[in-house]
Amino acid sequence: MSSGASASPSSRSLTDKFQSWFRHHRGIARDSLSQLLEAWVTSLMTWLVIGIAMALPAILYLLLGNLNELGGDWDGQPRVSVYLTEQVSVSDGRALAVTLMDEREVLTTNYISAQQALDEFQAQSGLANVIASIGKNPLPAVIELAPATEHAAELNLLVARLEADNRIESVDSDLEWIERLQALVAFGERFAIALSVFLGLGVLLSIGNTIRLAIENRRAEIEVVKLVGGTDSFVRRPFLYLGFWYGAGGAVMAWLLIEVSFLFLAGPIERLMTSYGNAFGLTGPSIVDTFTLLLCGGLLGVVGARLAVSKHLHTAEAR
């Protein structure tokens, strides 16, 4: 043992302590990552497992987001078609259309007489002969409303009020299918949440198990570190970083899987939507989504590692 004055760790300044803390963390982060990269085949397997488990609910979320947008942006706004009874004359119909403008929930109205409707139908459908053979115009006059509200409840009240009017045969609102879509999306979201919870648990367990093996492999080291005065957090730290890298690497894998799946799906979905006359592009994960994914991965990794470490570390202690 050489003599000579040197500061003991306890008397060092705060800056020094922070620097050594930071250096220590950086060193461990680097070491644990290089450990994983050295055994890259095994690491890749673990990353893939975590990636798949994270990608599944993430893809579901993103698809639901797209579907939701589809409902929200449908032609700007929902439309309400008010079918008038045959007894209502053209001029009465026009007058009614004007009166309906006074309703709070109504933005604009457009009266289409039975004749106009027939003309349009014949022009569009090419079924002129069929219609002509009926001999009588089967189509009712209609007032098309653009509602001022998008709230389903308010719109339903309006529909109910209109249906009470005896000049009105029936009221049709395309809100219904949007509601259905939204209900479907809400169901899907619940499903995605349940799926995320299950698969998140799976990720947690698989990281936990991987860390458990790492602890087994380094039992000798843990023992020695504890014997020469390593604190629990010192012993834990490399495993937490290991967990972090497993989680974060898994998230990167998930991101790749998501991007590939969306590339794979984009073509067919766009063709499908175009066939409905809708210009629609599939939106992949945004920067925020990607960031969230990475954060979730890292967090799951650290939590999984923490669980494994607190469960298995005391059994690794020297006795």
Next chain:
Amino acid sequence: MIRFDQVSKRYEGGKEALSRVNFEMPSGEMAFLTGHSGAGKSTLMKLIIVMERASQGQVIVNGTNLNRISAKQVPYIRRNVGVVFQNHQLLFDRTVFDNVALPLTIAGYQPREVGRRVRAALGKLGLSNKEKQYPVALSGGEQQRVGIARAVVNRPTILLADEPTGNLDPELSRETMNLFDQFNQVGVTILIATHDLDLVARMGKRELILRQGRLSEGES
């Protein structure tokens, strides 16, 4: 420096490893702890570094009553006690330098300071040219010295050695003992557990004898 006051240790299952052990080692003393295997030597040492806790009585090390410290404080107690093991307890995936540096890294020393102290310790033990090697490339005696370097690098006030010469030939045993003697000269309190009675006789130090968990003093 080390004081045992009516210390008993009973393991689960009823076996009493130590019964009412009393002794005191003043600061700077060097002593041997002898006895057959199973006599309680390891248990006594484990109590000093809080790998075990006394069932009864007080263990006081460096003025701290080890019965009263929490699990969180244990590492800080251990940093003040260097331990040399019979099986060396080296990490085979790290270089000699990194093995010796471990206690300093744990205590959060600056790399420059770590380097300085590790080289000083390795120099003292004649291992200066081995710092980049891995323990597996070293002889048993060299591994032992690496273990000693690690135990003293943090300049502990107490040094414990559990059968430090157990696997060494007489020549190396003598060298190792001389090393301990040198550390003792600079004021380190040293307790060495051994069953090598010739060695103990030769060194002419105080001898603590354990027989079935009971301690008596040898004449020397």
